[in-house]
Amino acid sequence: MSHSSNSATNDPRQPSAAKPFKPPLVSPQDLPVDYSGFIAVVFGVAGVMFRYKLSSWIAIIFCAQSLANMRNMENDLKQISMAMMFAIMGLVTNYFGPTRPAPAK
């Protein structure tokens, strides 16, 4: 089963047939869906709209996950940057913005 014989007659190598590596062109549609980026956007928007601190924090965590798993730079970065913007905006409005009036008891 071994093909380690280096004799000229039995050498399987053919330098003339060698073809350099060309990375296959993958269209953005064929790339796996970035679920964490999508979840980050959803939580980020929720954090800004409903003024939930926890939602903004979760968005930041999912942004970190999306960044960690990023494969296609220019394609994924749009979604991640958008999610990050929403998350940071949510945190800023929650911590430094005017407080919400408490609901009457």
Added chain:
Amino acid sequence: MAKPPIASPLSPLIRSLSLLLFLSLLLINLYSFESLADSHFEGFDADEEDESFDSLEFSDLRSPPLTQSESHPPPSPPSAHSEPERVPTPDPNPIRDSDLPTPSQDPLKPSSTSFDFWDEDEFEGLPVVEQPADPIEVPQDAAGPINPSPDLKPASKDKPTPRSYTVEIACVSFLVMFGINFFTGKRENENIALAWATKFATKDSIFEKNFSLLGVGEGDDSPLLLKEGQNVFKFYASGRRFCQGLLATMELKSRHDLISRMYNLIVPCRDEITFEVYMNDDAMDHVIFAVAKKKAAKGMQKEVRDLQRFAGMLSPPGGRKWVADELAVISESKEVAGDLITEAVLDQVLGDKVFEKFGKGFISMHFSDQHSAAHKKVLLFKFALPDAKHMADMTRLVALIPYYIDLVGRYKLSSQARTKTEAARSKAFQEAYKELHNARQEAIQKKKAEKKRMSEETEAKLSAESLRKKEAKERARQMKKAMPKMKMTRAH
């Protein structure tokens, strides 16, 4: 500024209303300033600022009566040695008894404070303040100076409650852990990939002896591995007989991602390596064949297109050695399966005795001349990767690759089997052609329908006048056609 010629009788009313409006605005402004100072910048926890009003029930809007309930003993008269009582300063806006609803007043009318806090039209159905049933007179000497307006804010609310930072601490600590795990996990994955490359792709290794070009670059010092993601590494080799090249893809666990790592504790997964060998067109005969674990084989048969169309599960043949019981064979014909599962393979990896020891990393192998990707003739091998310290455990599995490249490259079907496979392929080709033709026809029909719809729309848009003109022209043309043709001859 000139005086208005006619003095309006409503001017005093307007003046008093504007004063009232100004006062209310001032109050609101003061209140909002207080709430801003008092609140703790927290979405739903800033209840303290409203509790001054929440704690204030409507019964508190009047000055307390000079009564005391029976249960409490009357306070002892102040003695000389006792501390002087601290008298709270009276409220600048005391709520007078005149403001309280009297029996003569409308009982549904809410009590209004001196600063008109409640709008009578806006707030309806407020509770009516009732006097206590049996008031007991308190002696004047016993009671100290009465505070006309009690302190509205309870003493417990004077100190702001300490704010909870649980959410922030939890999230920040998780992010810190995520960051630490990212770097440690990344290094772990890189170590596994490098351990594999060191074992199988460096000097005097199996791939170096079988391929003239190793690595993803073009030069001699090109990198062996291409890092596609934090957990995906690729290795390329080319320059060998019977094949154009080999691409190995290592898909490791997402060790760099803490969330995935936690998920993998519940749903375990393995590090995998997939080898794709792109065969030369003239080097591979009509071969469709696969070996996998029984459960995976059933899935492959259903999902993989070429196996679904051309191949079927094979039962183990009697009277000869066969693959281990855990494995299943899918093939186009028994002949192909019998020729490709050789004694050497059974003795080295896939046989009953050795599979337990050397084949534990085996997942599947799939050979096809009808592959649905860019390359039609492909050999696919899928193995589980051991950890970095035990890379030698998969030596026999990796040795299957060059062995099968040569075996499939040299393999020729018998004429009988070839006839069968050719018939199956021509049938499949016809079906594919029919599908393509139908799709084209459908597209043409769609185009026609679209054109028709567009022309109908434009026709509908045409005005009645132009339509009439068009019809007249058409009629004239028809009449011209219908008229008999006359021959004119010139008389000499």
